[in-house]
Amino acid sequence: MSVFTVFAIAAGGMLAGIGAGYWLPPHGRLARRERPRTVRRILLPFSGQQISRRSFEAAVRLAKAEDATIMPAFLARVPMNLPLESALPVQCARGMPLLEAIEQRASQQGVAVDARVGRGRSARDALRKLIEAEPFDRIIVSADEDPQAGLGYEDLRWLLERVPAEILILRPAPEDKRRISAGGVSGHF
Amino acid sequence: MSASDGPPRGSLKVFIGMAAGVGKTYRMLLEGHAELQAGRDVVIGLLETHGRAETAQLAEGLETVPLSSVVYRGAAMKEMDLAALIARAPELCLIDELAHSNVPGSRHAKRYEDVEQVLDAGIDVLSTLNVQHLESLNDHITELSGVRVRETIPDAILGRADEVVLIDLTPEALLDRLRAGKIYPAERVDAALNNFFRIENLSALREVALRQVAEEVGAKRLTTELVGSREESFASEAPHAVGERLLAIVSPEPRAQRLVRRAWRSAQRLGAELDLLWVRPPGKTLSENEERSLAALGQLASVLGARLIEEESDDLAAMVKDVAERRGTTYILLGHERPPRGLARLRAPLPQRLMELLPGVDVRIVADRSRRPNGDAP
Numbered sequence: 001m002s003v004f005t006v007f008a009i010a011a012g013g014m015l016a017g018i019g020a021g022y023w024l025p026p027h028g029r030l031a032r033r034e035r036p037r038t039v040r041r042i043l044l045p046f047s048g049q050q051i052s053r054r055s056f057e058a059a060v061r062l063a064k065a066e067d068a069t070i071m072p073a074f075l076a077r078v079p080m081n082l083p084l085e086s087a088l089p090v091q092c093a094r095g096m097p098l099l100e101a102i103e104q105r106a107s108q109q110g111v112a113v114d115a116r117v118g119r120g121r122s123a124r125d126a127l128r129k130l131i132e133a134e135p136f137d138r139i140i141v142s143a144d145e146d147p148q149a150g151l152g153y154e155d156l157r158w159l160l161e162r163v164p165a166e167i168l169i170l171r172p173a174p175e176d177k178r179r180i181s182a183g184g185v186s187g188h189f
Numbered sequence: 190m191s192a193s194d195g196p197p198r199g200s201l202k203v204f205i206g207m208a209a210g211v212g213k214t215y216r217m218l219l220e221g222h223a224e225l226q227a228g229r230d231v232v233i234g235l236l237e238t239h240g241r242a243e244t245a246q247l248a249e250g251l252e253t254v255p256l257s258s259v260v261y262r263g264a265a266m267k268e269m270d271l272a273a274l275i276a277r278a279p280e281l282c283l284i285d286e287l288a289h290s291n292v293p294g295s296r297h298a299k300r301y302e303d304v305e306q307v308l309d310a311g312i313d314v315l316s317t318l319n320v321q322h323l324e325s326l327n328d329h330i331t332e333l334s335g336v337r338v339r340e341t342i343p344d345a346i347l348g349r350a351d352e353v354v355l356i357d358l359t360p361e362a363l364l365d366r367l368r369a370g371k372i373y374p375a376e377r378v379d380a381a382l383n384n385f386f387r388i389e390n391l392s393a394l395r396e397v398a399l400r401q402v403a404e405e406v407g408a409k410r411l412t413t414e415l416v417g418s419r420e421e422s423f424a425s426e427a428p429h430a431v432g433e434r435l436l437a438i439v440s441p442e443p444r445a446q447r448l449v450r451r452a453w454r455s456a457q458r459l460g461a462e463l464d465l466l467w468v469r470p471p472g473k474t475l476s477e478n479e480e481r482s483l484a485a486l487g488q489l490a491s492v493l494g495a496r497l498i499e500e501e502s503d504d505l506a507a508m509v510k511d512v513a514e515r516r517g518t519t520y521i522l523l524g525h526e527r528p529p530r531g532l533a534r535l536r537a538p539l540p541q542r543l544m545e546l547l548p549g550v551d552v553r554i555v556a557d558r559s560r561r562p563n564g565d566a567p
Contacts, residue, residue, distance in 0.1 A: 069443075076492055081337040086328050087494030093457065096450050096493075103447060107557070114443035115450075116485055117492045133488075134481050 040068035043136040047075040052142040053178035073116040075126035143171040196311025207394040210372030213317035235269040288322035360391035433461035441483035463495040
């Protein structure tokens, strides 16, 4: 066997080794291919200026457990005297910082976040449009003491009756006043 | 008609305010008197006193062109007599409430159209306007105040005014005037206080009015600086930037949402317009998730009042340059780039290329704050 043949076999072996290392689990392409194609999507809608910390934490726990994406959604209400497609800068000035705060907190815990903004004549209408536009596997909503702050009890009933997704309604204990608000944004926003 | 065929166009001066009662008409009348005393031929084409005694008193001593009568649905309504005013041919005419809609059957549907004709006749005009009547601000102010204003005028009318004077008053002072019955009769005061004349409304409107006039001043300063200089030809072709205009470079992926939010907040602080640009590589087919992200970006842009521009090119920097020049961009925002792969490693990074291609345009890389090692613990 010539020196050239020995070198050729050695080089072939090394290339095969590199290739196998690249293609085989746990870090290679096979591992990526084996991942589920559909990422679970957890919708976390809100329309007020704060959300229950309990709801947020539940969404993060579930997202971590299921390798899912949290989709916080700000529901903007279009006044009746404005066209439905109107820009809503005043409401956005309140909603965007909270969206940012939620995204920062979730990202810091290693959870994927993909935010949304819904727009409708009411919070329910905005949510309905959002759900019609794309599918969500699970929706986590907070049954807040103050229905003006978010989705009211009628909206929750509508959600349970009409929306084809897992619905998780959380009512924090009366003494649990913890909230996530725009003030939680880290740094300049 | 060319400029040489008739008299030179008159000049337009507009007194703008945040709401009724700030003193626009009063100031207009004061200037009318000052011009009269300076020896000019001044008339009142139309005055809306709204029953305010001090306004009516101030109008004394100024000639008024009688109003014409227009019959509408069997009732005789009073409107400015445009033909009589032009026939009278004063040097200066005072015409109140520029955004007023004329009674159907009048020569023009809107008063600003009458004013245009008066200006074309070579007569100078003083007029008044509330900021909520500007077309571009109408939706914004409806959202702020909850009251939809029906009578609007195109922004271009104000843009063409030779002078815009802001009549400013603090919301508290305006409310004092309202309570004292200086704006509306006593029976209307309570309703006004409970509806439009709320302090939060007035504060917001005041901010809008101040900003609007600042933009007008900025736009005029820019034009004055350029016209007559060697850059005159450039001035006529280039988009006139009013303050700042931001351009955020986005792609259909979740992290773009954060970039857009940050860009929007910056635009809000600067009082600037925001454009979003996605440059689609030629022939690229979007995955289902990318389609959703793109739709979500469109929705976010629409709610924020930004404009999403979609272009196709395989040279991102060149396309950004093209769009930035077209839109008069002064500020570009982009997210943190993914590490380049393959031959792309040999190319200069995008921010550097943009700085070379667009000298004078700020380029800002928006950080992902959630990745800060010392970020707030949840």
